[in-house]
Amino acid sequence: DAGVIQSPRHEVTEMGQEVTLRCKPISGHNSLFWYRQTMMRGLELLIYFNNNVPIDDSGMPEDRFSAKMPNASFSTLKIQPSEPRDSAVYFCASSQDSGRTDTQYFGPGTRLTVL
Amino acid sequence: GNSVTQMEGPVTLSEEAFLTINCTYTATGYPSLFWYVQYPGEGLQLLLKATKADDKGSNKGFEATYRKETTSFHLEKGSVQVSDSAVYFCALIGAGTSYGKLTFGQGTILTVHP
Numbered sequence: 001d002a003g004v005i006q007s008p009r010h011e012v013t014e015m016g017q018e019v020t021l022r023c024k025p026i027s028g029h030n031s032l033f034w035y036r037q038t039m040m041r042g043l044e045l046l047i048y049f050n051n052n053v054p055i056d057d058s059g060m061p062e063d064r065f066s067a068k069m070p071n072a073s074f075s076t077l078k079i080q081p082s083e084p085r086d087s088a089v090y091f092c093a094s095s096q097d098s099g100r101t102d103t104q105y106f107g108p109g110t111r112l113t114v115l
Numbered sequence: 116g117n118s119v120t121q122m123e124g125p126v127t128l129s130e131e132a133f134l135t136i137n138c139t140y141t142a143t144g145y146p147s148l149f150w151y152v153q154y155p156g157e158g159l160q161l162l163l164k165a166t167k168a169d170d171k172g173s174n175k176g177f178e179a180t181y182r183k184e185t186t187s188f189h190l191e192k193g194s195v196q197v198s199d200s201a202v203y204f205c206a207l208i209g210a211g212t213s214y215g216k217l218t219f220g221q222g223t224i225l226t227v228h229p
Binding site: 004031033042043045048050055056091093095098099100101102103104106107108109 | 147156157158159160161164166204208212213214215216217219220221222
């Protein structure tokens with residue numbers, strides 16, 4: 001099994017540019033999570049999808065952030081316009097079901113640097 | 116709200132030493148508790164979990180016991196190896212949460228020297 005796939009692994013961009021992060025969950029998983037990891041705030045849940053539908057986006061920091069899941073095998077997290085404080089590692093995770101204790105499998109992350 | 120507090124690192128040990136990483140939590144009711152591990156350059160992996168009081172989670176020689184009375188879930192290993200060097204995260208899912216909404220501690224860096 002390939003695991004959760006994220007691209008790109010590293011992204012360097014300039015303030016004001018649009019950034020799109022991509023995620024391919026494990027086949028057959030119906031829950032998908034986007035997390036952000038920073039030194040200041042640690043790991044935070046940004047948004048949760050179940051069966052391609054956004055269920056909880058209360059962690060999305062601002063309107064500059066948006067996430068989509070057009071089908072069961074692909075999700076994007078977009079930042080427009082990007083700002084230096086968005087610099088972080090962004091993780092995507094998937095789980096087989098939506099239960100509270102279902103194991104979440106994390107991708108390797110995308111390290112974003114906004115100059 | 117829910118929160119998790121871990122002992123501050125970094126923790127540096129020699130191979131075969133005993134490991135303890137403290138974790139305490141604040142949550143109402145009976146949350147589910149987890150330890151995740153992050154190896155350099157990789158995403159997080161579930162190490163072990165416990166879903167009710169007095170449960171012991173174990174995996175790869177690591178153990179943690181869900182202690183409701185002390186609201187703790189300390190991670191232990193009797194004899195660490197160099198390959199255990201990683202960042203360890205304690206996490207919980209609140210009892211009133213309908214899905215896997217993880218709340219993480221700040222992480223503890225472990226370095227094991229030969």
